[in-house]
Amino acid sequence: MPAAGFPLGATTMEVEIATIGGYEAVGRQMTAVRAGDDVVIFDMGLNLSKVLIHDNVETERMHSLDLIDMGAIPDDRVMSDLEGDVKAIVPTHGHLDHIGAISKLAHRYDAPIVATPFTIELVKQQIKSEEKFGVQNDLVKMDAGETMSIGERNELEFVNVTHSIIDAINPVLHTPEGSVVYGLDKRMDHSPVIGDPIDMKRFREIGREGEGVLCYIEDCTNAGKKGRTPSESVARRHLKDVMDSVADYDGGIVATTFSSHIARVKSLVEFADDIGRQPVLLGRSMEKYSGTAERLDFVDFPEDLGMYGHRKSVDRTFKRIMNEGKENFLPIVTGHQGEPRAMLTRMGRGETPYELDDGDKVLFSARVIPEPTNEGQRYQSEKLLGMQGARIYDDIHVSGHLREEGHYEMIDALQPKNIIPAHQSLEGFAPYVDLAENMGYKAGRDLHITRNGNMIKLTE
Template structure:
């Protein structure tokens, strides 16, 4: 066999290209590539540091995606935080993403962002649920595995490729008492572990610290005490996407006979 024939029969490699989100908080954007297929996982933004005067948001360098946009088969979204979906409307103005798969809450939040940016007709949005499997291109089969996080409706991914299974955890923590009752699907994760995993890409925020991350419900007793004891108004701040926190506040407001007023565009968009 000549060298040219050997080269022509060589199988393609699986390439995983993080464009953002490594060694930093924000800009989570990852590319999976095999043969002629490119699949994106998340596309987030970051907020500027103190030295970035006049900068509103920070996005990763997507020149590789613009140069190879004809090979993009679709995008997978793990959850609805800004550092995972905030860059999508911007990207849709510069390259084509045929279809975006993601959980219902994240896709609802994304639709609002796309309407505001005027790019609603630039892609197709498909909502998914726990243990749903989608095919992206010829070479990627993705199963959505329910996990627990500080935002509701969050997923890890089991990505089946021609060379093996890649587990992509997304952002997660093991919360055994989730506010919405949706527990981490550890059984499904164990299934893939028994079958054999080629590679694990895991969230590692604060992984170097000892101990464990407290559950979302841990703030409930203190909120209950302060809201119950307050004689006047109670002012609380939280990320609009922290739907678990908002749900607890609404629950406690009902318990203590209080009215709730929402303030802020993002809060109104997410909750209303």
């Protein structure tokens, strides 16, 4: 494989990592790795909560410098300190905290955007909606299991992982000094609802071939939770149990989940049919993600499944549901985090033709993202729904992130020489640091706790 294929006696190469975004809080992920003269950027994300606390902010019309000052996108000015040429921009998956800044920053770099097909499609849509900058970077599709050359001596590989969005990968940059494994975001799912299981076999091989793993950069979101993260198939069974329990209810049932979580939407659509209700997808992002997944043949929805994103067509659909009987439909809507302009929030405020009655069920097949803005908005949304008589079914969900035993397995598989915790605040890093130190790593030596804007030199 790539790392083993370099000529013996090759001169040593400097490997340096710039931790640009996502090292002080969850959101706006961005990391750059320099191997010799070649630089690869992993992720260019948005911190949505920094946008949501302002009323009616339209990021499409804003300048990147204003968004940097808001803390909404990474401050990539540290890139000027990296002595090399950017050869690729590599988003790991299609969540906004990983691709949401591409339309604002990618044009600064003369490099292709390389990602899996579903992620590329979502990047295309981001670029298309951008009103301030023209993003002309080439878009290159690469599947899990494939590689591409980065300069003359490095190679990029995509390893399949499972997450709460389809077509996610962990990219690996193979260098003569060993591999740099960028581990954001994943869980170990051996029985996913859509797609292939996580490729642990390949991770173990990477840990033992050539010079091994020089550095592992890891998402620490759930590092403080014991045990392992359950499979999406567990969430599917939980959801089926809940929907079976309300099957005989003759009023309104509404469901909400992450619109990007195609596997969960698929389960909701199937189970709606099982209990004799017609599913309908409502909300701009619901239409965007599910429509894209269907168009690329990742999912096979029923031919008559309605998807409506535009406000007028959504309200027309709500009127039809009220006329034909709420008991015949399952609206699957945006708004699981209480986002102010999302469908469920509007329903809670009584701003749609859909009328909630005492006893109507609202199924949250999602957890609130543990961040003050989200928590406040979700609390408000649930209270408004409750005031209209809705009964809340919460937490029908499994996380997309590794818990403690998953982190242990990954470190054991890769045997990295260096570890960099990412995707969290300092407080969020603490459980991961404890785990790594218990496995023989030491903060300040080979366990690098860093901040946004820092540089870490791994080899001289």
